[in-house]
Structures are given as C-alpha cells and as structure tokens.
Amino acid sequence: MTIAADSITEQVLYDVAYEANKRAAIALPTDGASAIHEAHIRETKPMARFVLGQILENAELAINEDxxxxxxxxxxxxxxxxxxEARIAGGFVGLERAFRNALADVTRDVQLRANRVHPLTRKNPGNNVGIFAPDVDYSFEPDADWVDVTVVHKGxxxxxxxxxxxxxxxxDGIKRFLLDNLAAxxxxxxxxxxxxxxxxLGGTKDRCVSLSKEAACLRMIGDRHPDPSVADLEQELKELANKTGFGVMGVGGDTTALDVNVEIAYTHTGGLPIAISQxxxxxxxxxxRIHADASVEFRDEPLWFTPYYRREGVE
Ligand code: SF4
Incomplete structure (x- = not known):
C-alpha cells in the first residue's frame, strides 16, 4: 500500500487505521495461522483435531468472503x-481523531460488531466509539521518524x-496462578x-495488567524474551498450560496455549505482582509503519518490545 503525500497527515492516519482494522478483523497474521495449523497437525485427540480443522476452515472462508x-x-x-523525530501534521489530537473516525467507518463497512456500550445505561453508539473507546496506547523510539500503528481486536x-x-x-506461585486462571x-x-x-510480572498494578495484555497481543508466537531467566519461565509455563489437557475450546486436547509470553517490570521489593491476559x-x-514521506508498509510483526522499550538503568 502506498499513499502519496509528503507528511504524516490525518488522512494518511485515517487510511492506515481503516486498512489495519479491516485486515485485523478478517485475516489471521501469519504467526497465528501457522501456530493453529501446527497444532492441528500435532493434535492426537479426535474431537480437538476436528475443532482445530473447523477453525482453519473458518479462517479461510473469512478471507475468501472478505x-x-x-x-x-x-x-x-x-x-x-x-x-x-516523527512529525505528525495535526499532532496526536489529529491522530486520535483519525483513529476514532476510521474505527466508526470500519464498524459500518466491515460489519464489526458494535460491542462498546455505556457501562450503566447500556446505550450503544453503534460504532465502537465512546468514552475511552477505542483505547490508544503509546510508546516511543529514539532515532526514528516513522510511526508504527498496530491494531488489535482482542476478544x-x-x-x-x-x-x-x-x-x-x-x-510455584506463578504456576499456581496460571493454573487457577486457566481452570477459571x-x-x-x-x-x-x-x-x-x-x-x-512486577511493576505497579496497572503496569502489570497492561504488560500482560501487551505480552499476549504484541509478541510473535514462538519468539522468546531476551532475558534467559524469563525465556525459561515462558517455556515452562507453556508446557504447564498444555499439560492441563483443556484443549481447544475446552473439549480436551493437546493444545490449550499456542504460546506463553512473559514481560517484566521492576517492582516493589516486598511484592511479586502478576497479571494474566489471554x-x-x-x-x-x-x-x-508510516514513514516520514507517508509511504506505508504493512507487516505481521508488531515490533513493540524493542530494546529501548525494555531498557533498564540510567542513560
Ligand atoms: S473469545 Fe470472542 S472473539 Fe475470541 S473466538 Fe471466542 S467469541 Fe470470538
């Protein structure tokens, strides 16, 4: 996709947000599709194998039928x-306006379910846009003039x-919490x-919860944390999750978790806060990625957890 323009304008941001929402809704990214495909090949329980086959068939139908x-x-x-070094014409207020408009239009055009409602009155604006809806989270990168936009439709x-x-x-406490969470x-x-x-793992309570969501949604399946102690824990927790035998849709099977990703934040010396997101x-x-000249490249890898994002110490 190439958008001819000479700066990152609100129109470019709208077009990218629209397209990214559409792509996210319809097609699995390659790491998700491959992981489900491999789980299907590996599965030894007939019912779970059947369900995984149906998931793959459904994924193909969604692409074919748009x-x-x-x-x-x-x-x-x-x-x-x-x-x-990125420069956005209209600034971040313009960016958020473009993102909200794009989501409202994609909700109508691609028929996203209008899930967002007022929590008390249950009033539904019908376009997934409301107070703090959609969420927009930010991070920054040194020595770069591009803007990366990742859309996640977390169910x-x-x-x-x-x-x-x-x-x-x-x-042991971490494992216990994982098992409780899966059982629940x-x-x-x-x-x-x-x-x-x-x-x-770690951080403040709100950081801990948001890190768990980012770990679930913004890493590639199969990659490992650069800290070997965290990477070992990821592998151990993945094996534990799959030993439960809950399987696809809880029908009993070999694959409950396609992967387990752990992200850490330095925390209070007296505690070990933990959050899990699925x-x-x-x-x-x-x-x-929207480059400074407004050219756009879509890709599968979010590249959210950069060395700078995980930095420690004083610079
Ligand atoms: S959790 Fe929700 S979004 Fe995800 S597969 Fe089930 S019904 Fe669909």
Whole structure:
C-alpha cells in the first residue's frame, strides 16, 4: 500500500487505521495461522483435531468472503509507537481523531460488531466509539521518524486476572496462578482456546495488567524474551498450560496455549505482582509503519518490545 503525500497527515492516519482494522478483523497474521495449523497437525485427540480443522476452515472462508473471522469482533484498540523525530501534521489530537473516525467507518463497512456500550445505561453508539473507546496506547523510539500503528481486536470477556504474590511465592506461585486462571476460564471455553497467554510480572498494578495484555497481543508466537531467566519461565509455563489437557475450546486436547509470553517490570521489593491476559483463537492483529514521506508498509510483526522499550538503568 502506498499513499502519496509528503507528511504524516490525518488522512494518511485515517487510511492506515481503516486498512489495519479491516485486515485485523478478517485475516489471521501469519504467526497465528501457522501456530493453529501446527497444532492441528500435532493434535492426537479426535474431537480437538476436528475443532482445530473447523477453525482453519473458518479462517479461510473469512478471507475468501472478505468478512470478519469471528462474529464477535472484540474490542478494537490501537498501539502507537512513534519515532522521536516523527512529525505528525495535526499532532496526536489529529491522530486520535483519525483513529476514532476510521474505527466508526470500519464498524459500518466491515460489519464489526458494535460491542462498546455505556457501562450503566447500556446505550450503544453503534460504532465502537465512546468514552475511552477505542483505547490508544503509546510508546516511543529514539532515532526514528516513522510511526508504527498496530491494531488489535482482542476478544474474550474473560481471561484477564491479577494477583499480588509475595516474593517467596516464586515460580510455584506463578504456576499456581496460571493454573487457577486457566481452570477459571479455558476449561469452560470462556476465552476460546487455543490462546496466547500474556503474563505481566512486577511493576505497579496497572503496569502489570497492561504488560500482560501487551505480552499476549504484541509478541510473535514462538519468539522468546531476551532475558534467559524469563525465556525459561515462558517455556515452562507453556508446557504447564498444555499439560492441563483443556484443549481447544475446552473439549480436551493437546493444545490449550499456542504460546506463553512473559514481560517484566521492576517492582516493589516486598511484592511479586502478576497479571494474566489471554488472546483467544481469533488472534487479530495488524501492524503498519508510516514513514516520514507517508509511504506505508504493512507487516505481521508488531515490533513493540524493542530494546529501548525494555531498557533498564540510567542513560
Ligand atoms: S473469545 Fe475470541 S473466538 Fe471466542 S467469541 Fe470472542 S472473539 Fe470470538
């Protein structure tokens, strides 16, 4: 996709947000499609194998018929990574205006489900736009003049939870919380497994929860955290999740988790906060980079967790 313009304008941002929402709703990114395909090949339980086959067939139909891959299109949200040298005509107010307009139009044109309602009156604007809807999260990157836009349509009313552990609870406490979380949601099919599980460890409570969501939605399936102690934990938790045998949609099977991603933040010395988020089988995500000359490239990899984003120490 190439948009001819000489700066990152509101129109460019609108076009990218529109296209990214459409792509996210309809087609699985390559890592999600491959992971489900491999789970289907590996699966030894007939019912789970059948269900995984249906998921793959449905994913293909969605692309062929140009329609959302799940009737529930979740809660669309944006993650923006802005280069420190990026210049946006209209600024971030213009960016957010473009994103809200694009989501309202995609909701109408691609028939996203109008899920966002007022929490008390249940008034539904019908376009997924309201107070703090859609969410827009930001991060920044040095020595760059581009803007990355990632759209995530995260489904699942359930699957996210938080617990304050003590440091002495250690890895056993982390595993216990993971099992409690899976038992509460996956076994009953409330999060539509196979899922990608994001674990936030440490930080403040709000950072911990948001990290768990970013870990679930903004890493590639199969990659590992650069810190070997975290990478080992990811592998251990993935094996544990799949040993539960809950399987796809809770029917019993070999694959409950396509992956487990752990992200960490330095935390209070007296605590070990942990949060878990699950990204359901409708693993909907699309990323675009808008360069300074307004040319646009779509790609599968969000590249959200850069070395700068995970930096530590004093610069
Ligand atoms: S949890 Fe995911 S797959 Fe299940 S209904 Fe919601 S969006 Fe669809």
């Amino acid at each position: 329609r959302p891959m799940c009737g529930d299109t979740g809660l669309p949200r944006y993650y923006v990574k802005a280069g420190n 699942g009313l359930f699957g996210t939870d938080y617990r304050m552990l003590f440091p002495a609870d250690g890895t 949601f996956a076994r009953r099919g409330l999060s539509c497994p196979p899922v990608v599980i994001g674990v936030g 990204f359901c089988l409708a693993y909907r995500r699309s990323t675009a």
